[in-house]
Amino acid sequence: MTTNKKTMIPTILIGTALIPNNGGELRLTQRDGDFYISLKGVSGELMSSRMYSSELALAELGCAHLQELENAKVLVGGLGMGFTLAAALKATSPSAQVVVAELVPGVVEWNNGPLGDVAGRPLDDSRARVHLGDVAELFKPDQAKYDAILLDVDNGPEAFTHDDNSALYSMDSLHAIRQTLRPKGVLAVWSAWHDPSFTKKLKKAGYNVSYKTVRAHKGKGSKHTIYLAKVK
Numbered sequence: 106m107t108t109n110k111k112t113m114i115p116t117i118l119i120g121t122a123l124i125p126n127n128g129g130e131l132r133l134t135q136r137d138g139d140f141y142i143s144l145k146g147v148s149g150e151l152m153s154s155r156m157y158s159s160e161l162a163l164a165e166l167g168c169a170h171l172q173e174l175e176n177a178k179v180l181v182g183g184l185g186m187g188f189t190l191a192a193a194l195k196a197t198s199p200s201a202q203v204v205v206a207e208l209v210p211g212v213v214e215w216n217n218g219p220l221g222d223v224a225g226r227p228l229d230d231s232r233a234r235v236h237l238g239d240v241a242e243l244f245k246p247d248q249a250k251y252d253a254i255l256l257d258v259d260n261g262p263e264a265f266t267h268d269d270n271s272a273l274y275s276m277d278s279l280h281a282i283r284q285t286l287r288p289k290g291v292l293a294v295w296s297a298w299h300d301p302s303f304t305k306k307l308k309k310a311g312y313n314v315s316y317k318t319v320r321a322h323k324g325k326g327s328k329h330t331i332y333l334a335k336v337k
């Protein structure tokens with residue numbers, strides 16, 4: 106347990122989880138009723154239960170075309186605290202299926218345990234399914250099966266949690282994702298900043314691209330970017 110000297114509010118370590126392939130260690134802490142996931146040795150948080158509006162927006166914007174669609178299929182990359190998964194389930198019909206890919210087994214355990222309530226236990230929804238592993242394993246150009254792919258595995262289109270994630274945003278990967286999407290499908294990518302070169306790259310990979318700036322929490326806080334790349 107550590108204590109914030111200014112406020113004397115203790116920070117409690119709830120658990121640690123190893124990232125596969127020697128990727129480091131994630132830490133789950135709790136302070137003043139809120140949860141935080143951080144990467145050991147890196148300042149700042151990867152995720153907090155205090156601010157999650159842009160994680161919700163990722164699913165609301167990326168699934169906006171799916172509300173009325175029967176048997177819609179959505180892939181969420183990165184479970185984190187489950188906010189994007191919960192919003193994707195909310196944005197889709199009762200016949201939808203939402204697959205969430207999570208690289209770190211401990212994160213899934215936390216969501217089935219102490220973290221479960223923060224996003225309303227989305228893993229308990231019978232429409233949700235977990236793929237334990239790299240989201241890239243599900244990009245299969247020969248099988249166009251998702252109507253939306255929502256990516257929030259890092260701070261943006263640059264590796265942060267996991268060095269291998271830079272490959273996710275390579276031209277080859279963006280082509281593979283496009284071919285994994287059904288006609289009119291949407292790739293939505295969360296980013297902590299706006300990078301015009303990523304918009305260009307998405308266009309070059311054959312998408313119709315737009316982006317939206319969203320605030321971290323209820324119209325306040327940092328400005329995040331959601332890229333929306335639509336299959337032509």
Ligand SMILES: C[S@@+](CC[C@H](N)C(=O)[O-])C[C@H]1O[C@@H](n2cnc3c(N)ncnc32)[C@H](O)[C@@H]1O
Nearest residue numbers: 160183185186187188189207208239240257258
């Ligand atoms: C910022 S958090 C996601 C937050 C999430 N949008 C939410 O609503 O809570 C990133 C998550 O992606 C996971 N992750 C990182 N790289 C991944 C990959 N290549 N495939 C699947 N999951 C990955 C991390 O372990 C972490 O749980």
